[in-house]
Amino acid sequence: DIIAGLEEKKNVKTTTLSAIREIEYEDQIIKQLKSLEYKHFFLAQNFLATQLATKLNITPRNLSFLLKKYYNQDFNNYMNDLRIDYFTQLLKDNPQYRKYKIAALAEMCGYNSYNQFAVNFKAKTKISPSQYISYLEKESGK
Numbered sequence: 001d002i003i004a005g006l007e008e009k010k011n012v013k014t015t016t017l018s019a020i021r022e023i024e025y026e027d028q029i030i031k032q033l034k035s036l037e038y039k040h041f042f043l044a045q046n047f048l049a050t051q052l053a054t055k056l057n058i059t060p061r062n063l064s065f066l067l068k069k070y071y072n073q074d075f076n077n078y079m080n081d082l083r084i085d086y087f088t089q090l091l092k093d094n095p096q097y098r099k100y101k102i103a104a105l106a107e108m109c110g111y112n113s114y115n116q117f118a119v120n121f122k123a124k125t126k127i128s129p130s131q132y133i134s135y136l137e138k139e140s141g142k
Contacts, residue, residue: 030070032056042082043110049075080120083109087121087129091136098136102129 036055041047052075053063067078087109091097097105106117106129121129 026066026069029056029058029062029066033066037082040086042079043086043108045107045110045112047079047110079110081124083111083117084121084124087117088125088132091133095136095140098133102133105129 033052033056036052041052041055049060049063053060056063058066064075067073067075071078073081087105090105090109102118103114106114109117111117111120118129121132125132127135
């Protein structure tokens, strides 16, 4: 009975230690991911989940798990959010880009097609890219 109790305590400690190591490992991966975000890896066209997993030295399955756990997104939605956030910030910070064709800006942000970009942009922001540009122009005109 005493030995069984000691074994149980040992198993709990091992499980707790394992859980702590897993969290620390995940935190390291997320820090690496944030670093890649800062370097704008997502601007590359046709960038695949397998490529990101390789950069992080994890499996695509683990990448999918971590994106779901920490961002509540799949890879495609994660990439779209990064690209659209980049686009909105780029146009906010650099008014000269507002004169560019939206298709060219979409390509700069990693999209292969204007249509794909426009659909994703509207889904996230509820307005079109041209409406966003008009909004920024009005704001800066005040």
